[in-house]
Amino acid sequence: xxxxxxxxxxxxxxxxxxVIFFITFNIYPVIRTFYLSFFKWDGVSIDKQFVGLKNFxxxxxxxxxxxxxxxxxxxxxxxxxxxxxxxxxxLAIIVYNKKYLRNFYTVVYYxxxxxxxxxxxxxxxxxxxxxxxxxxxxxxxxxxxxxxISWLDNPRLALFAIILASIWRxxxxxxxxxxxxxxxxxxxxxxxxxxxxxxxxxLYTLIIMPLLRPTIILVSILTVLGGFQTFDVVVAMTFGGPxxxxxxxxxxIYKEALQFGELGYACAASLLLGLFLLILSLIQLKFQKTYSx
Amino acid sequence: xxQESIIKEIILLVFVVFILAPFIVGISTSLKSDLEIYKGFNxxxxxxxxxxxxxxxxxxxFFRYFINSGIYALLTNIGCLLIASLCGYVIGRxxxxxxxxxxxxFLAVLxxxxxxxxxxxxxLMLQLKLLNTRIGYILLLISGNLPFSIFLLTNFxxxxxxxxxxxxKIDGCNIFSFYYYILLPLSKPILTTLSTFVILGVWNEFLxxxxxxxxxxxxxxxxxxMKFQGQYITHYEKIMAGSIISILPIIILYAITYxxxxxxxxxxxxx
Numbered sequence: 001x002x003x004x005x006x007x008x009x010x011x012x013x014x015x016x017x018x019v020i021f022f023i024t025f026n027i028y029p030v031i032r033t034f035y036l037s038f039f040k041w042d043g044v045s046i047d048k049q050f051v052g053l054k055n056f057x058x059x060x061x062x063x064x065x066x067x068x069x070x071x072x073x074x075x076x077x078x079x080x081x082x083x084x085x086x087x088x089x090x091l092a093i094i095v096y097n098k099k100y101l102r103n104f105y106t107v108v109y110y111x112x113x114x115x116x117x118x119x120x121x122x123x124x125x126x127x128x129x130x131x132x133x134x135x136x137x138x139x140x141x142x143x144x145x146x147x148x149i150s151w152l153d154n155p156r157l158a159l160f161a162i163i164l165a166s167i168w169r170x171x172x173x174x175x176x177x178x179x180x181x182x183x184x185x186x187x188x189x190x191x192x193x194x195x196x197x198x199x200x201x202x203l204y205t206l207i208i209m210p211l212l213r214p215t216i217i218l219v220s221i222l223t224v225l226g227g228f229q230t231f232d233v234v235v236a237m238t239f240g241g242p243x244x245x246x247x248x249x250x251x252x253i254y255k256e257a258l259q260f261g262e263l264g265y266a267c268a269a270s271l272l273l274g275l276f277l278l279i280l281s282l283i284q285l286k287f288q289k290t291y292s293x
Numbered sequence: 294x295x296q297e298s299i300i301k302e303i304i305l306l307v308f309v310v311f312i313l314a315p316f317i318v319g320i321s322t323s324l325k326s327d328l329e330i331y332k333g334f335n336x337x338x339x340x341x342x343x344x345x346x347x348x349x350x351x352x353x354x355f356f357r358y359f360i361n362s363g364i365y366a367l368l369t370n371i372g373c374l375l376i377a378s379l380c381g382y383v384i385g386r387x388x389x390x391x392x393x394x395x396x397x398x399f400l401a402v403l404x405x406x407x408x409x410x411x412x413x414x415x416x417l418m419l420q421l422k423l424l425n426t427r428i429g430y431i432l433l434l435i436s437g438n439l440p441f442s443i444f445l446l447t448n449f450x451x452x453x454x455x456x457x458x459x460x461x462k463i464d465g466c467n468i469f470s471f472y473y474y475i476l477l478p479l480s481k482p483i484l485t486t487l488s489t490f491v492i493l494g495v496w497n498e499f500l501x502x503x504x505x506x507x508x509x510x511x512x513x514x515x516x517x518x519m520k521f522q523g524q525y526i527t528h529y530e531k532i533m534a535g536s537i538i539s540i541l542p543i544i545i546l547y548a549i550t551y552x553x554x555x556x557x558x559x560x561x562x563x564x
Contacts (some may be wrong), residue, residue, distance in 0.1 A: 010468050011389035018380035018439060019395060025436035026402045029413040036413065043416060091308060094301045107551050108309050110558075114547050116497035118515045119536045122522060123319045126529050132334040134318065168315065171308070173558070180559035229408055232499045236519065250408040250500070257412045258504065266412045274409025281404040 033274075036267040043263035055268035066269060069247040070228075072159065076248075077227030079163050080170065081220050087167070088174030089216075093204070095175075096182045106179070110172035117169070121236020124165035128152050128237075135164075155245035158238050162246055165233055170226070174219045181215035182208070214291040221284040225277060249273050323534035330530050345534035354509055355535060358517030364427070365513050366495040369434040370488050373442055376435065378484070381446030382472050386458070396447065402440045407500060415504040423505075430505045430513075434498065438491050449483045450476065486557055489550050496543055514539050 037055055039048040059066050095105050112120065127134050130150040151161040185208060193207050209216075231250040234240065240247040240255070253273070257266035322330055323345050325338040349355050383389065384396050414433060415424075423429025453476065461471050477484075495513075502516040512520065518539055525531045547554065 007387065007468055008389045011383040011387045011392075014379040014383040015395055017376045018399075018443060021376065021432075021436045021439055022398065022402065025414065025417070025433065026405065026410070026440075027398075029410040029417055030405060032413040032416065033410060036416070043419065087308070091305065094305055097301075098305075105305055105309070106555055108312050110551075110555060111312060111547070114493055114497075114543055114554075115540055116499065116515050116543075118497075118499050118518050119540055120315075122518065122532055122536050123315045126322060126533065127315060127318060129529065131331045134334060137334065168311065171312075176555060176558050183559075225406070229406060231408075232515075235499070235503075236522075250411075253408060253412060254500075254503075257415060263412060263416065270409050270412050274406060277406045277409065278404055281406075285404070 030274075033267045033270050036264050037271050039264040040262075041264040042261035043257070044261075048264070051264070055265050056272070059265070059268055059272065065244045065247055066249075066252055068244050069249045069252040072246060072248050073228035073230065075159065076163065076166060076230050077224040080166070080223035080227045083163075084167050084170040085174045085216075085219050085223055088171050088219075089178045091171070091175050092178035092182060093208075096179060106176070109175050112169045113172040115169075117232025118236045120165060120169050121233040124161065124168070124233075125152065125237045128161045135161075152238055153242055155242050158242060158246050162230075162234060162237055165237065166230065169233065170223075174223070177219050178212070178215060181212050185211050214287065217287055218284065221280055221287070225280055225284075228273070228277060319533045319537055322530055323537050325530050327528055327530055345530045346538070348531060349534055349538060355517065355521060355538075357510060358512055358514045358521075359539070361427075361511060361517075362496055362514040365431060365434060366492045368431050369438065369495050370491050372431065372435045373438045373491055374484055374487065377439055377442035377446050377487075378477065378480070379472070381443050382450050382476060383468075384443070385447040385450030386453075387468075399440045399443050403444065407437070411500060411504060414501070418505055425506055425508045425511060427511055430502065430511075433501050433505065434495055437501070438494065442487055442491070445483065445487060446480070449480060453479065485550075486553055489546065489554060490557075492546065493543065 036048075038050060038052060040051045040055070041048040091105070091109060095102055098105075126132060128151040130148065130153075133148060133151070135151065136148055149157065151157045189207065189211070190203060193203055198206065228249060230248050231254075234246055234248050234251055238246045240251050249269070250273075253266045253269045256262045256269065317336070318334075321336055321338060324341050324343070326340065326342050326344065329335075329339060384392060418424045418429050418433075421429070423432070457475070458466075458471060461475055466475065497515060498513065499515040499519075502513050503519070506512045506516055509517075509520065518535060521535050522532045
């Protein structure tokens, strides 16, 4: 065996641990999810009952909670793009033009992004607690409403409570990405535009926004991906309640598998959600490739 | 023009207050007695008490969650860096059979979200008899962090000039000693970055922990916090104290590494 051949074996030896991990914990589970989605199975008993496409059929046409959870995912995505990302963009533009304290703002805005969803959920659950209800107190101060509303017990308002917590949690990431996007725009472009007599509003709407478009699309897709995968904050704040008002897809799958013992059904739901998210990721990848080349 | 810049300052400050307020509410609540917290909210405690923190320090179970998370973060980090750097090293610098297939497969896995596979991961843990074991959880954490780490390290190792390797070869380095004595010391900055992201991720991880553990003794901090809040459901002063303690290591890590974290996120790293 010459050196070349020997090196090839060593190379394979070096990638072997990663490949083993990869097959055991990535490939196999995905194949198994696919396989189990055709069965009715509780996960423990020896007998699996083959049910064909019944799980998917029930999921798509009879499971209102599943659709509710997807709707909530869509609502999170909607607010994510039009509130969280919009605020992130606004703050990024302001901070970009500042000479002082840039680091300070960046560090503060990004802070919630390093905190766990559970802690965020617990703190916000307390903020919305009927006994404290800071939100109501702020409403009182602004004289919007003086009722003592119990947000998390109200099916309509609970979702908004979670959205507010998500806004708090989510601003930092789009803010940073937009700030990076702005910094990548060559200074000369803006300077040339100003010399040509463009005012500051035109500068943003006509020049910076179009240049920032790839970043905006990228952030939007990431926001939708995140919106449909919201989990920790919901678990800590409402666990999907009251009723199923704040159910989210991951939590629905979690409950089916670990609480109701419907493993096959949970796998079918996993598969549908995974497929949807995968398509979004592929679109994102395509955009990134188009714009980076 | 001046008016405009005042409005901008106000917007920035409003959001600073918005971001910091929940932390202040949490800290303030954690310093109150259980009698005070339900008497309407005051930002400043009427009487500052550390009894909630004291109670948590005495709570052996809570302390264990903390230690557990430390163990998981450390071992995941070591395992992940070791496996990913070996793999990234040869993929980035050598040619061998199946190389491209393997690399593309890793990239593909980056796009499979956890919600799509956690049910069968749970089932897999059951089959392997790894439910309620430390090793089971650590294996899941390592595999979760691997694809991204391999991606990052492969790109980094690719950039290291060929001449360096040839010079090392003449000096008698083989494929392994080059990795160990030259490549690893060179990649300290990127390994530090990667470690920071891995540790942050492990410390904040909840979903996998909640499928692997039902046993108190082995739970990491996030799953522990949920359990803890179930026990003290009405004692928000204790829940807040627990939350504050649980984020302390993260805040310290963030304070030390924020420059690098922010720079790396802006360069498109992180998720």
